Each structure stands twice: as structure tokens, then as C-alpha cells.
Amino acid sequence: MVSKDQAIGWVIFLVCAVVIIGYIVTLFGYTEIIQPYLDLGDVVAKDIQFWLVAAPVLIAFVAVLAIGAWIGWTMGTTPPPRPIEEIESESTTK
Template identity: 40%
Template sequence: MVGWGLVVVSIVVIVVYGYILFMTPYWVQLLQLTAMIAVLGVFGILAWIGYTLATTPPPKPIEEIEKEIEEELKKLEQEKSGTPS
């Protein structure tokens, strides 16, 4: 049902957009508005990606991760063998 609703809404928007673009004197404003929305969308997403890259901490070096894994494996082996640390 939602899918058919989207189809109908999309067709209505296409028809209304085409009518305003070709049959009314408002086509210049419509093109300006459409261009502005497109620019805001593209550069808004680009700004969001840049912000995410700038504020995300760098990952741990692989050597540090390997060291942590080795320590955990040693703990598990000690627990399995029953040897106190």
C-alpha cells in the first residue's frame, strides 16, 4: 500500500512540476528553487561527511589491538588450565 502511495505521489509531483515549468510564468523561480535545493542537498551531505571525518577519533594501531588480543588469550588459557595468575 505504501509503495503504491509513493508511485501516485511521485506521478502527481512530476505532472505538477512539468505544468509549472512549461505552462506558467513561474518557471524561472521553479528552476532557481530546484537548483538551490539540489545545491543544499549535495553540499549539506558533503559538510556532514566532513564533520564526521573531523570529529571521529582515529582507530587504534593494529599492534595495540594484537597486544590486547594476546593478553586476553593468555587470561583464557590460564583460566582453562586452572593456573592462578
């Protein structure tokens, strides 16, 4: 029997593996594999492939900028450290 953490790990692994396979199949085999079963009207395979690349790039770009903004906010709102002389004088007076 696996623990709860291991079960969650396996679920995460399986979901990621299915998404990876679906992404690759949709990106490279849309016209041969998916389009015959899924009628999207005027949507062209190139449009699907473009958004399959553009969406993760946009998400990654926004995530990197959000992390940079968070680091900048943290640096901007953190008070400066006390000078070393002040810390040393406190330790010598004790």
C-alpha cells in the first residue's frame, strides 16, 4: 500500500504524462489524428499549432515577470539591516 503522498505523486505524474502526450500529438499530428474526429469549422491546423506554442510561452513569460516583480517588491519593502557596528556594540555591552 502506498502512502497518501505517494498516491498524490503518482496522480501528478499520470496527469503530466497524459498532458505531455496530448500536447505532442496535437502539435505534430493534429491534421492526421485529431482533425478527422473533431470538426472545428474554419479553424486551421496552423492556428491550433500556433496557440499550442504561444500559450505556454506567454504563461512562462508572465511567470518570470511575476517572480521578478515579487523579488523587486520584497527588496523594496524590506527595511535595511542594522549596521554591523550597532550589532557589535550591543554584544559587547552584555
